[in-house]
Amino acid sequence: MAFTSFILDVVSNSVYPARITIEDGVYTNIEPILINERTRLDIKGLMIPGFIDSHIHIESSMLTPAQFARVAVRHGTTGVVCDPHEIANVLGVGGVEAMIENSKAVPFNFFFTAPSCVPATPFETSGAILNSPEIEYLLKKDEIVALGEMMNYPGVINGDEEVLSKLSLAKQYGKPIDGHAPLLTRENLDKYIAGGIITDHECSNLLEVIEKKMKGMKIMVRDGSSALNMEALFDLERGRNLVENPDALGMVYHEIFNERIFSPLFDFIVSDDKHPEDLIKGHLNVSVLKAVELGIDIIQALRMVTINPAYHYNLNCGAIVEGARADYVIVDSLSELNILKTYIGGKCVFDGENVLFDAPEIDASNSVNTSKKTAEDFDIYYDGDEAEVNVIECFDGELLTEKATAKLKTKDGKIQSDIFQDVLKIAVVERYGGNKIANAFIKGFGLKKGAIASSIAHDSHNIIVIGYNSESMAEAVNRVIDDKGGISVVSEDFTDSLSLPIAGLMSNEEAHVVARKLETLHNMVDVLGCKIEAPFMTMAFMALLVIPSIKISDLGLFDGDSFEFIDVVRN
Secondary structure (H helix, E strand, C coil), X not given: CEEEEEEEECCCCEEEEEEEEEECCEEXXXXXXXXXXXXXXXXXXXXXXXXXXXXXXXXXXXXXXXXHHHHHHHHCEEEEEECCHHHHHHHCHXXXXXXXXXXXXXXXXXXXXXXXXXXXXXXXXXXXXXXHHHHHHHHCCCCEEEEEEECCHHHHHCCCHHHHHHHHHHHHCCCCEEECCCCCCHHHHHHHHHCCECEECCCCCHHHHHHHHHCCCEEEEEECCCCECHHHHCCHHHHHHHHCCHHHHCCCCHHHHCHHHHHHHCCEEECECCCHHHHCCCCHHHHHHHHHHXXXXXXXXXXXXXXHHHHHCCCCCCCCCCCCECCEEEECCCCCCCEEEEEECCEEEECCCCECCCCCCCCCXXXXXXXXXXXXXXXXECCCCEEEEEEEECCCCCCCCEEEEEEEEEECCEECCECCCCEEEEEEECCECCCCEEEEEEECCCCCCCEEEECCCCCCCXXXXXXXXXXXXXXXXXXXXXXXXXXXXECCCCXXXXXXXXXXXXXXXXXXXXXXXXXXXXXXXXXXXXXCCCHHHHHHHHHCCCCCCEEEECCEEEECCCCEEECCECC
């Protein structure tokens, strides 16, 4: 196939007309066309490399890989580097292989990482454990391009033997190691990087970016459904202010905030987690335009989702160059990035209106192994009229939490929630046969009644529930159990749920079907008074112990700073 087009060359940072030849899905010839006053070119649109999301968990979309691909190509995405540690925590290596198998059935570039932390910590119950032998088995696969995010940073810093073995295996097989190091700094960060860990997607402020970048890390800017860090990181004015205050910066680096070289601080734009209702609206195309609005040069932003991830993960795509896989997008302009057509391997997969491939299903078996719950399972007892308790305080759009306290009344010896203080009950129900339950309190959700529950609870994916009272919490959890996994909303006025029977994480349904049901549940939660933009995803991260400062697992309330359990009731 040969044709003429204007192309964006992300290697030379230029746009020019060229004659392109594609054979067997690969660019075989790219010949620039010299333009003079007699040149006549009838070219519509601009040809740019297909977008690559270099860090995403497909399971967060609640879609199978095949269904995810059908949505992503509409937005110009032609490849993703995905960490399947969500399904690995539930089903182990078998879950990872099911994802790989399903991904092969569609014309889309799925590159996988070997989940490094299953479970994420020893302080929770998961459905599987992946130790070094399982990691080596996965690293040998061609589909595995890296070791997935190393969330167990205490293990790296303290020289945990099993953690170091996994890092060593990645180096042995020549595959990069992804990081996860929120707020890690100074000597501890040095030890973490010394383990060979290269990337980090957890930066939440500019000081964090600067230190990690200067120490050799590659920075992923996250623009997902729950964690939205782009605004905080792409803040040039904030950078100038830091330079004027060397004590805050902690180092002399006055030239870094020149507009011309500000962009290279950042290497990738990633989603991390993307809910279906957000995914159907846009993917990296939207994130790139958002970056431009925040002051990043358009070509630099496009490099973050094309050639940069391709180079880092050794992928034969990401640029329109001879010898590379012909994954490209036709857009109307760089300023608008409207996707006119998407091509993968030189073949059209989205023609501007229709996706030109179907999505096969994944066979689902029940992964929820727990008994039905009663209201008493969610009661916290205290001998006295008022109890002072530790509280998880969450914030809209943030995965980080803060430690708070509250004084709560008791009734019949049971500690009560307090909607006037916005302090609700939260619990995690273990779903792998042990029937363990941990109860605590949370602030920031704003529910005035009812309860919400989900079998998506990072990273072990036990059932998490937040509610005003124990009765509603039990009903919400039981609805999830009946659905063999999913999300539920319960109140005295209405009850509904979204079934996610694939590992309690995903559905075989199309994205729009899942998104519509999720939108219904979001509307119901809004009626209950919730003030969180993405309540189910935010709730899911309240069980992720490796992100500070206070979270909850099925084993109890956990202090993420000291990495130990703490009591709910303060002495």
